[in-house]
Amino acid sequence: MASKPSLSFYTNIPTPYQLSFFNELSKLFDLTVIYYSNTENNREWKFDLNVEYRTVVLNNNFIAKIIQKKVIDFHFSWQIFKLAWNDKSDYFIIGGSYWIPNAAIALTFNKIKRKKIAYFSEPLFEVRNKVKYAIKWLLLRILQFNCNAIFCVSKQAAVSFENFGVKLPKFIIPYNIDSKLFLQLNSIKLEEFKSKYKSANEKIILSSGSLIERKGMDVLINAVKEIDDPDLRLIIIGGGPDEQKLKDLCADDHRIIFAGFQSPDHIPCFFGIADIFAFASRYDGWAVVINEAIAANVPIISSNAVGAAKELITHPDLGLLCKSGDVQEFKNAMVSLLSNENKRIDIKKHSQKLVPLISSDYNANYVYDIFTRLLA
Template identity: 25%
Template sequence: MNKKLAIVSTHPIQYYAPVFKLLAQEIEIKIFYTQGDYSLNKFDLGFKQKIEWDLPLLDGYDYTFVENNAKDRGTHHFNGINNPTLITQIKDYQPQAVLVYGWAWKSHLKAIRYFKGRIPVYFRGDSTLFSKTSKWKTLFKPLFLKWVYSHVDLAFYVGKANKAYFKKYGLNEKQLVFAPHAIDNERFSENRAVEVSALREKLGIGNEEVLLLFSGKFDMIKNPDILLDAFLKLDLKNVYLLFVGNGALEEKLKATSEKQKTNNNRIYFMDFQNQTQMPSIYQACDLFCLPSRSETWGLAVNEAMACGKAILVSDQVGCAIDLVKPQVNGDIFKSEDLEDLKNKLLSFVANKSRLVTFGETSKTIIKDWSFERQVMILLQTINV
């Protein structure tokens, strides 16, 4: 293979590494990780702990960790990714095209601007129009983003909400190619019946009772508070709630649940669980809920669907329009509307057999949202 694709990404991510591995089997690629030495950057601000993923994220493809000399290194702000040698290293690699994941860091934007007009610049991001901004940003944002995307030759969009975002900020239909957001469907769909039975037994949940699951960061954006509030107010004796994760709201959530003496024996908390444990947890639940105030996509929904689960999400979750079909495999409630959430929860938990049917449909819907399909589209489009 003598044709090369350079890929710019911040750090090894469990949803991207399998894509890179599959790509490397077909073309020559090199990943330029811009956050710096992976071993030094494993503290997750959202989970408020060091995260050691238990799946290999660096196997099967060529990569390098580009030196990052930012004073406050990380993906949480624009200047947290500052790599003076990035462009030189990419040029030395002599690629025929470059694919950049995200522009909102100093070095990524600089690379997009530099290579525009020199080699094809491809872009991958999942932003939507859902996020709210201040008035002055509302005036400035369109001009700025149109300028940013004027340096992109083609963008791979992850779903309909993401496509609408790209079109609003200057990219036309011919510059947009759908490449689905994906997870490892096969691994999540593997039968975990023994582990599922053990977990439900440990929690004291019978086969006819309903387990509602929230998994993710306990923060204001994910909005687990409203799910807890709805659960407590409904007070349904045959329904249990499991929170899996950690984060800034953890103490508040636990304190609130402890105050409710009639409910707290049906509310459970588990710390952050790694990738190999999550399929069993999803499969143990009956309904997965993501009540976010703002969510560009929500790959946890993909994971739950691959596990064959019914889905309830807010209308501010990016994947809702693509993956959640009301009254077919789940439902969508109005973000931050407690009454709407309560009504939809009540409708779901009243009929467990319907949850099973919805879950089977979820598994069918998510089948084509795969790494293999994403890679096939990338290869057909880039054609380096």
């Protein structure tokens, strides 16, 4: 049997949304994952990195620690120079902001070694100021010069690179998950969740995300407060600095439940008891929670400012999109789905065709095909 080609994947920190992707990539490549740090200031995730593939965790130097007080995802390690230069992999995927030292050094060193390199990215932020546009355009030449391709999490991301004159081949590789986790639920654990959150005939609207202004939990809370249905429950998964403010917004509406930060192994059971998944983020480049709802076969109501929703929910048969920040639209969408079981069943049926697109095994095989055939 022929040996597997080698791949190094450079990325900011371990996240629950990468682990299944890395597991699938390791089945096809001799994989090494290089993390720029073990965590960032706004993250609560903690992981055991005892995995089947090699991992390296770098340490930020004093320069990075100073800058991180203003820019959380700025990473610079003295180790990056030796590590990137000595990296013998056949193929490279580089993540993290293209202008931070770790990414720029990894890109440049492996270009010198004439390796196949793809940059992995969410959409670039728009810049209207001409001077700032020119600076960003110049910085993006780092990618134009060093990379063979851009792996974009969405079509919107691909367009954003085109708008800054990056003419490299672009492939859509969305953030992805192990979709099987949302179908193969532990029946005993699921019953425990039902007894705690859905003991009678409650209709559950689930949302998941950090409790910060950008995630729009206030929009969902205000929408639910306007719905006169004693059997309705809004369960919010997540923690964050706005928790008390959001609880105050609920006032005495006991239908709204804050479940707090949850470990990844609990998330599928929350989806398992949900009738609807609602996500009112004011902006998300992708949002893996949309993947999770699709995998769990739960009808989706989402803001139109969410990359995954715009990319995947292209017809009302696949879910409902609402204007970002519009409480009335979210209320109407909730009432529409809550009162129409046939509509929910129809959405669940049609959205199943989206499952392969958000699954790690599908996307890992696509990456293998890109490197070994399309970029060969």
